[in-house]
Amino acid sequence: MQIRDNLKIIFPTKFMQKQEISFVLFGGTGDLTKRKLVPAFARLIHEGRIRDDSTIIGISRKKMSDQEYKKFLIGSVKEDKDKEYIRKLDIRFFSGDFTKSGLSGLKQLIEKSEKPGCNRIYYLSTSFRFFPDIVKELKSQNLHKKDKVFTRMVFEKPFGDDLSSSEELDKEIHKVFSEEDVFRLDHYLAKETVMNLNVLKSTNTALYKTFSNKYIESIEIIIDEDLGVENRIEYYNDTGAIKDMFQSHLLQMLSLLLMELPHTLTADNIHDEKLKILKNLEILPASNHILGQYESYEKEAKASSLKLSKIETFAKIELNCKIPKWDGVKLILRTGKKLKNKIGKIKINFKTNSNNVIIDIYKKQEPNTPNEYATLLSEIIKGDKTLFTRSDEVAESWKIVEKIEKIRDKIKFIKYKDNSDPEE
Numbered sequence: 535m536q537i538r539d540n541l542k543i544i545f546p547t548k549f550m551q552k553q554e555i556s557f558v559l560f561g562g563t564g565d566l567t568k569r570k571l572v573p574a575f576a577r578l579i580h581e582g583r584i585r586d587d588s589t590i591i592g593i594s595r596k597k598m599s600d601q602e603y604k605k606f607l608i609g610s611v612k613e614d615k616d617k618e619y620i621r622k623l624d625i626r627f628f629s630g631d632f633t634k635s636g637l638s639g640l641k642q643l644i645e646k647s648e649k650p651g652c653n654r655i656y657y658l659s660t661s662f663r664f665f666p667d668i669v670k671e672l673k674s675q676n677l678h679k680k681d682k683v684f685t686r687m688v689f690e691k692p693f694g695d696d697l698s699s700s701e702e703l704d705k706e707i708h709k710v711f712s713e714e715d716v717f718r719l720d721h722y723l724a725k726e727t728v729m730n731l732n733v734l735k736s737t738n739t740a741l742y743k744t745f746s747n748k749y750i751e752s753i754e755i756i757i758d759e760d761l762g763v764e765n766r767i768e769y770y771n772d773t774g775a776i777k778d779m780f781q782s783h784l785l786q787m788l789s790l791l792l793m794e795l796p797h798t799l800t801a802d803n804i805h806d807e808k809l810k811i812l813k814n815l816e817i818l819p820a821s822n823h824i825l826g827q828y829e830s831y832e833k834e835a836k837a838s839s840l841k842l843s844k845i846e847t848f849a850k851i852e853l854n855c856k857i858p859k860w861d862g863v864k865l866i867l868r869t870g871k872k873l874k875n876k877i878g879k880i881k882i883n884f885k886t887n888s889n890n891v892i893i894d895i896y897k898k899q900e901p902n903t904p905n906e907y908a909t910l911l912s913e914i915i916k917g918d919k920t921l922f923t924r925s926d927e928v929a930e931s932w933k934i935v936e937k938i939e940k941i942r943d944k945i946k947f948i949k950y951k952d953n954s955d956p957e958e
Contacts, residue, residue, distance in 0.1 A: 554652045555588045555915065558644065560632060560668055561659035562592025562603070565765070566690065568610040570721075571657070574907035575623065576616035583912050586622040589647050593628045593640070603627035632664040634671055641675040655914060657688045662699070665689060666706040673710045686914060688717045691782050693923075695773065697932035704925050717914050718923045722783040723790075724906035727880075727893055729921070731790045732799060734893070741891070742795075744884070745859075752864040754881040755787050757895065758873040760953060762828065763847065767838050774845040775825075776938060779869040785812065785931045786923065787895075788853075788867065791880060792860055801920040805927060812930035814856040815865075817937045820944035822852040826956045828872040829949055844947065847871040848956050851938065874955045 557575070559567055578584045592603050604625040608617050626647050630636035648654070656672070658665060669687070672678045678685065687707070694700030707716060722728055735742040744750065757779060763770040770778065789808035796803035826848035835842045848870030855865060878895030913921050938945075950956040 554649060555584050556591065556644070556648045556652050556654050557589070558591045558593065558654065558656045559659070560593050560657065560664070562627070563594040563596050563598070563606065564659055566659040567592070568606075570905075570907045571659075571911075572607050572610035572620060573616065574905055574911050576611055576613075576619040577905055577908035578911060579619040579622075580615070581908075581912075583915065586619060587624055587649075589624045589626065589649070589652065591626045591628060591644060591647060593630065593632075593637075595629065595631050595636075597629050598627045600626050632660060632668050632671075634667070634674065637668075637671045637675070640671075641677055644677060651683075653683050653915075654685045655688060655911075656686070657690075659690045662689070662692055662694055662703060665703055669707050669710045678710050684715065684917065686715045686717060686917075687711050688719055688914060690719055692773070692777060693718050693928050694932065695777060697929060697936055700928055700932050704928075713925060714917075716925075717919065718925075718928060719910060720782050720786055720923055721906045721910065722895075723786055723921045723923075724909040725895055727895055728787055728790065729909075731787075731893075732795060732804070735795055745792075747860055747862045749884055749886075750863050750882060751885045752866060752883045753788075753791065754866040754868065754879075754883070755784055755791075756877055756879050756881065757783065757869040758875060758877040759869075759871050760873060760876045762830065762834065762872040762952075767834055768840060770847070771835060771840050771843050771845055775847055775849040775869050775871070776851070776935060780849060780851060780867060780938075781931050781935045782923075784867040784869060785815075785934065786927075787880065788815075788865060789927070792855060792857075792865075799920075801918060804920055805924040809924070809926055809930060810857070811855060812927060812934070815853050815934055816856060817934065817941070818852040818854060818864075820941045821946075823938075823945045824848070824850040824948065824956065825942075825945050826870070826948040826950050828870075828952050830872070830952050846947070848873070848948075848950065850957070853934075870956065872952050874953055874958075 559571065561567060575584070575590070579586045590607070592607075598606070604621070607625060608620050611617055611620060624647065626643060628640055628643055630638070630640070658668060660668070694703050735745070786808075789811040792811045793804070793807035796807055825846040827845065828847050831847055832842050850866065850868040853865040853867065855861065855863065876896065880893040880895065882891040884890060910921060948956055
């Protein structure tokens with residue numbers, strides 16, 4: 535059974551008035567801002583979710599005038615109508631690093647730029663190592679207070695690089711901002727089919743009744759990429775596939791798939807159910823897993839003057855969930871770079887007659903479908919945290935990663951040919 539276009543995509547129906555927002559973008563000239571955030575701003579203006587004269591303040595070490603930064607943002611979108619939307623925004627630029635001395639004067643710029651009654655969203659698409667310094671500096675300049683309807687913080691993954699650093703980040707951030715105002719972003723949770731996993735379970739009751747070890751042999755979540763690490767090699771050489779993809783995207787999707795449907799689909803209820811799954815996941819013995827690195831990675835690392843590490847660009851990890859309903863079902867999470875095909879799917883394999891259900895994760899985006907970041911920004915504005923990760927979920931995910939790290943040396947490690955399948 536192939537599930538493709540027969541799912542009704544559910545987006546929030548609550549009416550949201552056009553908002554007066556200022557977006558303060560740390561990492562404002564980065565790749566994520568250019569590729570993801572700017573098209574999302576255009577989409578939100580098109581949908582009437584933010585005013586077309588909202589304020590964008592970009593912050594980075596680069597030297598730019600406001601006009602140069604505006605030109606940079608306009609050049610980030612392709613469609614003429616989107617360029618016009620971005621052109622109407624009140625766009626400012628602040629040059630400085632993310633330290634106390636580097637952010638001096640930010641308060642004056644923000645206060646000069648914002649309109650009365652304006653809400654504010656800080657978006658941190660920087661290394662997590664800058665998060666505490668940025669938060670402390672916002673507090674020192676009195677830019678953290680809720681003198682508006684809201685002031686919210688958005689953090690891009692990764693949220694730390696292990697359990698200890700993640701907990702330290704939470705500690706430092708919560709000194710200034712409450713958990714209510716913190717949004718940890720995982721863009722896979724805004725993909726259409728991922729958002730609709732609970733819709734699938736609640737509307738297809740016959741299928742949902744088979745979601746147990748009585749009927750299911752195994753579940754595979756696969757995110758294969760045909761491209762290499764490319765310009766992310768410096769980050770990837772320290773991080774690898776497990777910390778980059780497994781800790782966040784794959785575990786989040788697995789917890790959504792396995793969780794029980796709460797009586798009401800509130801954010802906290804959904805997070806509580808996901809947490810139950812994460813707490814009950816166990817890593818199978820080392821012989822069940824495969825790690826690997828594509829052949830040309832070594833050449834790429836040398837070209838970037840990086841010390842070659844035995845970092846995985848491919849990972850296949852098998853788990854079990856100790857909850858009685860799922861105990862014994864093999865849970866297979868696979869991801870990798872420079873593989874044979876670009877594939878994103880959830881495959882549910884049943885015990886009888888070799889039946890399976892395949893849910894596509896990568897779907898061709900329809901013309902009127904909001905992009906993932908537009909959806910996420912819209913939810914941040916509304917204050918709905920359903921599509922974001924709660925602090926205790928992040929902690930449990932890092933605990934699972936640490937269990938893998940303890941047996942890493944016992945896991946089979948292979949070199950695979952570029953654009954091949956390591957398991958073939």
